[in-house]
Amino acid sequence: MGTEDDVIYLGFDSSTQSLKVTALDAKLKIVAFENVHFDSELPHYETKDGVHRNRGGIGRITGPVLMWVEALQTGLDKLKKNGFPFHKVVAVSGSGQQHGSVYWKIGSSEVLRRLDASQTLVSQLKDVFSTNDSPVWMDSSSSKQCEEIEEALGGPQALCDLTGSRAHERFTGPQIRKLYQTQEDVYNTTERISLVSSFMASLLVGNYASIDHADGAGMNLMDLKERTWSDAALEATAPNLKEKLGNLAPSHGLAGKIHSYFVNRYGFSPECVGINWSGDNPCSLAGLAIEKPGDLGISLGTSDTVFGVSTDPKPGVDGHIFPNPVDPNSYMCMLCYKNGSLTRQEVRDKCAGKSWDTFNRLLDETSPLNGGKIGFYYSEPEILPPLPAGRHRFDLKENSGSAVVHVDSFDDPTEVRAIVEGQFMAMRSHAKNFGMPDPERVIATGGASANHHLLRVCADVFGCNVYIASRPDSASLGAALRAAHGHRLRTDKTFTFASLLKEASEDSATQLSLATTAGASELHGSYDSLAEKKLMCEKLLLQLSLAQSIPID
Known part of the structure; x- marks a missing residue:
């Protein structure tokens, strides 16, 4: 051969x-x-x-x-x-x-x-x-x-x-x-x-x-x-x-x-x-070269998916745990959000005249943390958390301790930042609760991963560098990598997936490109606090009969 x-x-x-x-x-x-x-x-x-x-x-x-x-x-x-x-x-x-x-x-x-x-x-x-x-x-x-x-x-x-x-x-x-x-x-x-x-x-x-x-x-x-x-x-x-x-x-x-x-x-x-x-x-986990705890994959598509590796997963009704296909000693944790790119697009259409350039400009015009304004945006009934379609906005008022106040609307730039920050903060909070460690790097894929303005917010929220894969076809690529790994294991029972990746050439399909660097550590810590407030609002919405008594658009 x-x-x-x-x-x-x-x-x-x-x-x-x-x-x-x-x-x-x-x-x-x-x-x-x-x-x-x-x-x-x-x-x-x-x-x-x-x-x-x-x-x-x-x-x-x-x-x-x-x-x-x-x-x-x-x-x-x-x-x-x-x-x-x-x-x-x-x-x-x-x-x-x-x-x-x-x-x-x-x-x-x-x-x-x-x-x-x-x-x-x-x-x-x-x-x-x-x-x-x-x-x-x-x-x-x-x-x-x-x-x-x-x-x-x-x-x-x-x-x-x-x-x-x-x-x-x-x-x-x-x-x-x-x-x-x-x-x-x-x-x-x-x-x-x-x-x-x-x-x-x-x-x-x-x-x-x-x-x-x-x-x-x-x-x-x-x-x-x-x-x-x-x-x-x-x-x-x-x-x-x-x-x-x-x-x-x-x-x-x-x-x-x-x-x-x-x-x-x-x-x-x-x-x-x-x-x-x-x-x-x-197979996408393998295709994105995610092979150890600390690597977090985020797929930004019609639905948004978050997945990573854990040696101590915490099974819960909000997500899924599978054995890691390239390491029998760890697990793959996965969270799915039904409202992804199409929901971001709806906010774009309302606030930015159907222009992604305008959407990105509005996002850049606002400051990180959005002045304490946080939002939940669901075009479809959401999986995580299980809430009906609707928009729910809360304003963390200054000098009000931990209080948050429900509001009817935001101005356009604030609306744009609220959906982007809100989605990434939800990913961060739920991933941590599910047993995934704080990421050392995020690997982004999916159609919206081409938008570096979104990835900049992602880096701020997670406090780590964000990378993108060189190939969008992570599942078939992951399958080919698994074929290589499985074949090598036939003659070397200790051969690891990490060893396979190390043998790859500099122009291989497994290489990742740095999209944006981590935000300041102080900013990362501030998102910790804001994410806790968002979880509090989420629990409130769930308690109020799946938000039926809260005004929504």
Whole structure:
């Protein structure tokens, strides 16, 4: 397969709207990249944004399984057309949209093992699924099942302590329970239930791949501490579930050697190995080179996500804890905020004439701490904290001790700073409460990470430097890095992810760029105090019947 330096690691990301492929060389430089956009390139599946909405009732959102199969083939075909050297690939891994599930019909494993390279994957797999519509992370139709599972296991916090998260509609356990209750015939004819990640891995190795620990934690079914299926959670979900799920496995473990289908059709080496796939959030952690406590990732997108590494996580109903996919001795902590870029955009439209330049100017015109003016801005019902849509503004009056006063409105510049500071202060407070240590650096990603005016406020609030990744495709990049790490672990059991990053060249895909430096330590301390006041206001809003008695816009 060539010399050690003449190798390639391949990473896939089967996300909601597309399939991406990133190829890295031995120095972790990108040598190839492909993207398959579902809506435009596979229009015969009739998806919008990669999914089908409300076809099985209000809130029911699914993805066509065969579309994901065809996307894998299309991505490989694109690489082949461009002369990609498949024979140099020594390891493959991947990322899948978290929580989505795939249901294999009894007898499907035999079809997988006998894949014929002269035929397409879709033609051979079109009849192997007990349902062709897979519930995905956007689905919100399993509220009843969430309540039943939490009640059976002692309540939301008890389920957090056991599995790392309370029951969420998008999580796989409630989705499986709903399938069992509403389509028992489908459940009974299912031989294996895969996550999107382990499903895609199964295609590549021609056998049922195990669900990995990191993605398995997003199911409400795995004992987080023991990293085994929880018998109590399985019993609360559906009968005979353990045999349908198969065994859990470490994220860095071997899924198997690549199937002869891909050797014969594309020219992979028969010695190429598949490393267990994981979820998109764990893979993004790897893709952003977050490998130790003190690194904090912030994704600024349609929703805002905060994630980091902790050796002493504190499970709570507000967030999620998964095993770290690149370090079995630590955990990944994650917080999600539904109101991100679109909510910032609404404030921009109201205060800055739909101009980001004007928004940034107004932000710069105001002083840090905003004169004690703090705000909560929710275009959609928020997850963290669970508050309804609305805008809530408070003014910390001078010479009033700890008192805060509710006000109806701010002037435009103050409004702009209030949303930006408020979002970052919420991230800081909730991350600390969840067991993440104070960050030594923040690594920003997502579309809004290109706005250095926002990142300047982030640096002030967190009191540390803010970096941005050189590549936006953190999930597929993380998958390729995990392929490299898993491959190296096969011959050196002590090889760490940090060691892999140290071997990267200066122009590798793992390099980070300094976006802005830390604010003054005095300013950081002042944000400590203001963040406490914001938490006090948050508790007030929650106590007042989810803000129903407080005037909002």
